[in-house]
Amino acid sequence: MDFKNKKVLITGASRGIGKATALAFAAKGAQVGINFRNNREAAERTLAELPGEGHRLFQYDVSVKEDTKSLIEDFVQAYGKLDILVNNAGIGAFHAIDEVDFNTWTQAWEDILGTNLTAVANTCYWAVQAMIAQGGGRIVNVSSRGAFRGEPVQPAYGASKAALNSLSQSLAKQLAPHHIYVGVVAPGFTDTDMAAEALTPKERENLLRESPFQRMAKPEEVAHAILFLASEGAEYSSGTIIDVNGASYLR
Ligand code: NAP
Numbered sequence: 577m578d579f580k581n582k583k584v585l586i587t588g589a590s591r592g593i594g595k596a597t598a599l600a601f602a603a604k605g606a607q608v609g610i611n612f613r614n615n616r617e618a619a620e621r622t623l624a625e626l627p628g629e630g631h632r633l634f635q636y637d638v639s640v641k642e643d644t645k646s647l648i649e650d651f652v653q654a655y656g657k658l659d660i661l662v663n664n665a666g667i668g669a670f671h672a673i674d675e676v677d678f679n680t681w682t683q684a685w686e687d688i689l690g691t692n693l694t695a696v697a698n699t700c701y702w703a704v705q706a707m708i709a710q711g712g713g714r715i716v717n718v719s720s721r722g723a724f725r726g727e728p729v730q731p732a733y734g735a736s737k738a739a740l741n742s743l744s745q746s747l748a749k750q751l752a753p754h755h756i757y758v759g760v761v762a763p764g765f766t767d768t769d770m771a772a773e774a775l776t777p778k779e780r781e782n783l784l785r786e787s788p789f790q791r792m793a794k795p796e797e798v799a800h801a802i803l804f805l806a807s808e809g810a811e812y813s814s815g816t817i818i819d820v821n822g823a824s825y826l827r
Contacts, residue, residue, distance in 0.1 A: 588665025764821025
């Protein structure tokens, strides 16, 4: 896969899967825009690690609708075009219906849908305007195994990712005539801060057992699928959802 001189924007690229994806695109010749929300130190470290030239940081909170417009405008102003958008930024939180009070419950739905679903819809809106004007583009959205198998203690997370799959497939149908291709990667348990923060050692052990590989995904393995969907030749795969879950949940 060759991404020489492709202009790639990755949301939530300071850490985890987004960072691995930024490294993988940069290693194949792309200029990468690293979006992040708060953690400037991590974003600066990621920027310094990227091979090649011309990478930049874009600090915007994609859950704020005005920020999605500014993010895409700034990117296009900096690079002249947007070839590939990876909507990777995402959050999770435990809010089991039989364990939390109503305020915690409603806040979890608002926050998680705001970042994992509405933010992607809004970022896509502005990206698509730019891509139509330039004659095409590619979008890859990062979903989750949780979209398919249920997330008992993080129901808003599972629902946000199921809705993200639907959004992506709707856009794939609507945008193919504009030469804009939309794919989804649905990782299982992946070795990032999100996985580390969310789990007790016991929960972690149980999750590892779900895969016959008896391990988590490496962020690089998720990045590999993202690059495939963004690559030349993957156009007819538009609308697909690639599972990267170590055969832990087969559908
Ligand atoms: P992570 O290690 O927690 O990193 C999250 C990244 O998203 C950070 O760069 C963070 O920026 C950024 N971010 C969060 N909210 C943002 C916002 N509102 N605006 C801009 N940036 C924002 O996460 P990860 O594990 O790599 O997860 C990446 C994606 O994969 C998510 O969509 C997640 O749902 C999905 N996923 C993860 C797993 C897993 O087991 N890890 C499994 C399935 C799916 P700051 O550094 O500034 O905070």
